[in-house]
């Protein structure tokens with residue numbers, strides 16, 4: 363027995379006004395179509411997907427934001443004869459796959475939309491009797507080991523047993539563009555993913571700290587971008603690299619040693635802000651989390667944002683490292699980020715942990731930051747041609 367379609371469900375979209383929901387549904391539909399060949403029909407808060415290749419579709423749906431769950435299903439007509447034949451065929455498949463047998467307590471769960479000459483309960487009782495007749499397994503509505511779902515929608519009835527979890531969130535491309543500061547570490551890929559999950563298009567911006575970092579950092583950044591791109595079907599995911607070594611040289615030469623990391627981060631935010639304006643992005647994303655490392659004390663986080671003209675969003679700000687790592691593992695960036703890259707040798711032995719805005723402003727003047735960041739901005743390398 364072959365599946366005839368995949369039924370996907372969305373969550374938050376259902377809470378939007380009809381006009382907004384319509385727009386989000388169209389974006390979701392075009393993102394799905396960009397991921398694999400299929401026909402799509404969206405109806406009554408369900409997405410009916412008819413893919414050319416089921417295996418491909420099932421693997422790709424895990425990476426489409428906006429989808430809360432999905433179920434490969436078989437369809438039939440909404441009358442007892444056809445439902446009986448189809449439930450029976452579906453059972454053969456379940457038995458073949460070892461999912462149900464004569465001692466599996468089971469339940470039929472029915473939902474019905476439209477006018478029919480039977481109620482949901484009557485249909486559940488009928489379909490349950492088909493299963494009992496065929497297998498003799500016990501019905502258990504409160505604590506079943508196996509559930510079969512039947513959804514009747516007007517003339518069509520769908521039968522399935524799985525509700526596979528999707529990534530949730532909002533369709534990518536519905537919330538505007540952001541510049542995301544992506545390093546080669548664990549946190550920033552997770553921060554980027556979380557903003558994509560909320561529907562934001564991303565331009566990844568990486569600072570190449572050569573000669574203070576090794577080429578491995580750049581390789582890791584590229585692999586992280588490839589992994590994040592796999593979640594961006596239907597929407598461009600662009601990336602840019604800034605040559606930052608000269609800027610760091612100046613920080614080390616002309617400002618107090620302990621200020622290096624503060625000036626480094628402040629310069630990153632400013633350049634990201636310039637890029638945001640240039641590319642019509644609405645803000646900047648980073649992977650800061652209060653107190654996680656010496657550079658991320660609250661005074662440091664706040665002082666490095668002084669004088670930045672676009673909003674900076676830090677979706678990890680209140681998360682623990684373990685929570686962040688859990689997401690990194692789930693989204694497939696953890697193993698890349700964990701590869702040893704030698705770190706950054708520009709980090710001073712005793713970095714500033716209680717940055718004071720006035721002293722930070724003085725340090726910025728010491729290095730003539732404005733001029734340096736303009737130069738660094740001019741060195742931005744385009745990593746892709748999609749515009």
Ligand SMILES: Nc1ncnc2c1ncn2[C@@H]1O[C@H](COP(=O)(O)OP(=O)(O)OP(=O)(O)O)[C@@H](O)[C@H]1O
Pocket residue numbers: 542543544545546547548549550551567568569570571630647648649650654655657658
């Ligand atoms: N080389 C870089 N290129 C782009 N962004 C960077 C770079 N280094 C740091 N950032 C940004 O600044 C944030 C804080 O960096 P920091 O080095 O203080 O913390 P971290 O915990 O090591 O972060 P991560 O795990 O993301 O590297 C990062 O999450 C990232 O968004």
